[in-house]
Amino acid sequence: MSESYQNYVNGSWTDASTGETFETNDPAAPNEAIASYQQSDVEDANAAVEAAAAASEEWAETPAPQRGAVLRETAQNLAARKEELTELLTREEGKTHAEAGGEVQRTIDIFYYYAEKTRDLGGKVKSSSGERTNLYTKNQPVGVAALITPWNYPIAIPAWKIAPALATGNTLVLNPASVAPGVAIAIFEALDDAGLPDGVANIVTGPGSSVGDAMITHEDVDAVSFTGSGEVGHMVYDAATDDGKRVQTELGGKNPTVVSNSADVEEAADIVAAGRFGVTGQACTACSRAIVHTDVYDEFVDAIVERAEAIEVGPGDEYDMGPQVSESELEGTLDYIEIAKEEGATLATGGNRLEGDRYGEGYFVEPTVFTDVENDFRIAQEEVFGPVLSVIEVEDFEDALETANDIQYGLSASIVTDDHTEAERFVDEIEAGVAKINDKTTGLELHVPFGGFKQSSSETWREQGDAGIDFYTIEKTIYDTF
Known part of the structure; x- marks a missing residue:
């Protein structure tokens, strides 16, 4: 019998309000079911966003190194399951064992990387024109982030969105692609085991046309990060920017x-x-x-x-x-x-x-x-x-x-x-x-910016490295005069 997975909302594993599920299959043997997932709808998406919004203030006020400790333990939890997740990724998405193992390891490395970056989060001190004025900046989280990810890197792409969002004090909701969501759910299992507070990170499976749309248009969502097709990405960008949300998209290449x-x-x-x-x-x-x-x-x-x-x-x-x-x-x-x-x-x-x-x-x-x-x-x-x-x-x-x-x-x-x-x-x-x-076009280092020109992205914000931190933070300038 195939494995059955639930949504993770407000710190609990829950069934979709629809009572319906969908199955994934092995692309090398399509008649073989791999797992079943929740066929969620707008109600489930809204509940997840509301949980993230309720948890936002407390998580933002949590000292950054404490947030980093959760990410570090998450990386350790994923590392302990590396072979299991490699096999799941191969069976659900079709990558070779070596390719899948490399992607899982990259996910582990991403969480370790942003765990260490939390020690350096802050602002900059500047020289003031006034004699008694301390002039400096501080970085604050954007708020609630809606993340929509594709099937082709079903654990690495969620990781490089989730880890910087959490490191910088944001809460989030993820809607992964329905073709291969199992390894993305594993991230939330690892976060839960690491003691992440309820509501800080949520995952809702189901069609992007309903779940994803509800997320990006919800009034409590402050930022949207999307990776996928150009056709869908342009619609996501238009919907998010119409509401004044911060948005980044990565939309493919030739x-x-x-x-x-x-x-x-x-x-x-x-x-x-x-x-x-x-x-x-x-x-x-x-x-x-x-x-x-x-x-x-x-x-x-x-x-x-x-x-x-x-x-x-x-x-x-x-x-x-x-x-x-x-x-x-x-x-x-x-x-x-x-x-x-x-x-x-x-x-x-x-x-x-x-x-x-x-x-x-x-x-x-x-x-x-x-x-x-x-x-x-x-x-x-x-x-x-x-x-x-x-x-x-x-x-x-x-x-x-x-x-x-x-x-x-x-x-x-x-x-x-x-x-x-x-x-x-x-x-x-x-x-x-x-x-x-003198190198192939594929293969990315995790500590440098990633994004495209022209129709390959929204040309707004890059992902990964310090650029990932920039997207999930807002800089405030402080004039301190006593």
Whole structure:
């Protein structure tokens, strides 16, 4: 029998007011139920927000190092369950065991990081023009935060929203994606075991169209943090800002890796393959476009095709690349493969759903490479959330940079080159929030800002590191004259 989970509201594990539940399934074996969750609605969301609002003042007044102690113990609790959570993430979302384990470890590290940051929270002392005036600033929590997170990093993304919010004295409500909410609930189990006061952090599962909407429009919510699709993100942004709420959104990407004629082609192929086919291509920072200098284009195509064909696909506990998370995601990827063919791109390898033997009814697709792609093709302009790479040929560095920037997104980008001048120009001129040299587009350090340009984010507040603290605090200036 599958596990059954409840909402966590005001320090108690509770059923949804609807009395209804929904199930998650293993994307490698869709007929296998993993767990059941509460099918919550507006009433449940409102109760969670009200609990967070009631707990807000007391948590804000709790000394920051005491808040840090709760986060530190939460990290310890998660670490004690690392293997269990890794297996749950693999079964519910489809990542390989190594990928899932890395994500769980990142979550642990995030809670440890913000636990230590609580020791340094405060303001700044400034010199005053008056002789008897002490002039300084202090940072105060925003209040109640509504957090809405996606399925592709179902424990790390909630963690990098929850930990800074709690560290800075905010209370919160989380609505995780319904595809894989189990590991997010584990965070709240760890917080509860760490002695977090009632109402400070709450989680309500169920559809974002009702639960999420009720959260972001509730009058007691002061800040909204959303990660997900551009279409939904723009609606979230409009709804939150109409009410004067502080808001940050991260909305996806169409990330390029430029391969220079000075690059080591074998190294470039390794970098692009890791950035495109890792986590089954289901990352907002995944490399979607390889923009390759004509002098090394043919050699690169041969190398990247070789890398793609060497990947062993199957259930995540045994193979190099797991399934897509759901049937709809798989169908979306297969649709884009057909669109690319119709547009005139050349299918160099892959392009098929994998069936039979070890694949069963799972949502598996071959690592896919298209060549002869023009940058105005839909396959090169629209986000494909699967293991599909477009290879675009360019004449020189100027052409490569222009092609890389000729897109509505601007999240992550990289260049593979041995030319220092190219590298320096690339990081200066690329229109992306993350720029890398001789590295894959995926992979983020937790102590530096993360966010995009253009349609990849609201371009308001960054996440992670000190930027995460900035989003959840308001600075007040104090004139103290006696």
